[in-house]
Amino acid sequence: MMETAEVLKVFARHRGDAIVIPGRGGRHWTSISTRPSLDLPLGDPAMGGHASYALGVALAQPGRKVVVFDSEGDLLMGLGTLATIAEQQPGNLYHFLLDNGCYATTGGQPVPNAQNVAYDALARAAGYNRTHRFDNLESFAIELERILAASGPVFTWLKIVPDVENRPIKQRSKWQTRARDQVIADLQRELGINRGAKA
Amino acid sequence: MSETQKASLSPEGVLGELRKNGVTHVMWLPDSETNWLYMLMKAEPSLRLVGVTREGLAFSAAAGVWTGGKTPVILIQNTGLMESGDSLRGWALGLSVPVVLVVGYRGWTRHGVNSDTAATYTERFLHAFGINYYLVEDDSDAPRISVAFEEARKTKRPVAVLVADEYHGFNR
Numbered sequence: 485m486m487e488t489a490e491v492l493k494v495f496a497r498h499r500g501d502a503i504v505i506p507g508r509g510g511r512h513w514t515s516i517s518t519r520p521s522l523d524l525p526l527g528d529p530a531m532g533g534h535a536s537y538a539l540g541v542a543l544a545q546p547g548r549k550v551v552v553f554d555s556e557g558d559l560l561m562g563l564g565t566l567a568t569i570a571e572q573q574p575g576n577l578y579h580f581l582l583d584n585g586c587y588a589t590t591g592g593q594p595v596p597n598a599q600n601v602a603y604d605a606l607a608r609a610a611g612y613n614r615t616h617r618f619d620n621l622e623s624f625a626i627e628l629e630r631i632l633a634a635s636g637p638v639f640t641w642l643k644i645v646p647d648v649e650n651r652p653i654k655q656r657s658k659w660q661t662r663a664r665d666q667v668i669a670d671l672q673r674e675l676g677i678n679r680g681a682k683a
Numbered sequence: 684m685s686e687t688q689k690a691s692l693s694p695e696g697v698l699g700e701l702r703k704n705g706v707t708h709v710m711w712l713p714d715s716e717t718n719w720l721y722m723l724m725k726a727e728p729s730l731r732l733v734g735v736t737r738e739g740l741a742f743s744a745a746a747g748v749w750t751g752g753k754t755p756v757i758l759i760q761n762t763g764l765m766e767s768g769d770s771l772r773g774w775a776l777g778l779s780v781p782v783v784l785v786v787g788y789r790g791w792t793r794h795g796v797n798s799d800t801a802a803t804y805t806e807r808f809l810h811a812f813g814i815n816y817y818l819v820e821d822d823s824d825a826p827r828i829s830v831a832f833e834e835a836r837k838t839k840r841p842v843a844v845l846v847a848d849e850y851h852g853f854n855r
Contacts, residue, residue, distance in 0.1 A: 524750065526778070528773075529743075529746075529773035529774050529777045529778060530739075530742075530743070530769045530770045530772060530773025530774050530777070531769075532739065532740070532743075532769075532770070533739065533740060533742065533743025533744075533746075533770055533773070533774055534743070536735070536740040536741075536743040536744040536747065537743040537744065537746055537747040537750075537774065538747060539733070539744055539747060540708070540710075540733075540743070540744040540745060540746060540747020540748040540749075540750065540751065540755070541747040541748070541750050541751045542747075542751075543708060543731065543733065543747075543748060543751070543753070544707075544708070544747065544748045544749075544750070544751025544752055544753040545751040545752070562736075562737060562739070562740050564735070564736025564737055564740065565735075565736070565740055567736060568733065568734060568735055568736060568740065568744075571734065572733060664777065664778055665778070665779055668750050668778060671750065672750070672752060675751075675752060677751075677752035
């Protein structure tokens, strides 16, 4: 089992100019990233959509790597997205799954069949080109460069330690440093996207 | 040409509106009668079709396409729209995504009497989320699709087009 922050620190050394959607890793990533204008720390706009959102970004920006840190509860809400991603075959999409086995932000209740779901097998069966599984940081650190060098879509299942949050939502510390609109505007500016262009 | 055919909404007209508005990606889940539109879209080189497995996923995918600088449209049925409530809230409204939703209006009748609860709740659902919408019945209404795109751009919000012709226009 790995700590999310440690996973992200290892990843940061290899991110290059990839667009990063940190998902529920955002609370750690915002203090680790050195390229915030290429990050999309959106928190949780609506659970179940991070992988599809990343797919959309990857399709719109085929010349740039897109990395998403999904979570297993999120993915389980929309497992069909694995089939959509596999059908679209975005060569620039790197789908990492932070699996802590539970709904950490609601008190740590286990996700259905938490100990037995093989997420890498699900992705492979859906048609991902490559899948990986890691439960220790050393192996992940050794393999990460090779993972990111391969053509996507690549799925990497990471077993992480739960970081359970039990305080009521209003009492939790806010980790976002920018509003969502600003996050997107910053990325679009970095990529030279004209927001006044057609919808 | 029969009266029914004269009054129909042609898939070519819908496709023309998508092209006119610079659509690049169609996030969609087919509804019961849109196969001809599907075949036209598939043959259109300027469009990439992204089939989703649950309509809510169309909203997050469309938000991603828009974030990346391209122009998505969402093509789903009203039943799927209602399934998508939280995604519409979080991914489209929450991120101020100016996306047009082309929604098959299953169960709609001109006289307002229907036997399908999908139609009963469609406009109520849109009202609840504050989504403006335009009804499109036949080709003479097709320019409303461009009106919807323009409104989405100006307001930075989703705008819906309700396709009330579902049961004959797209079904040849």
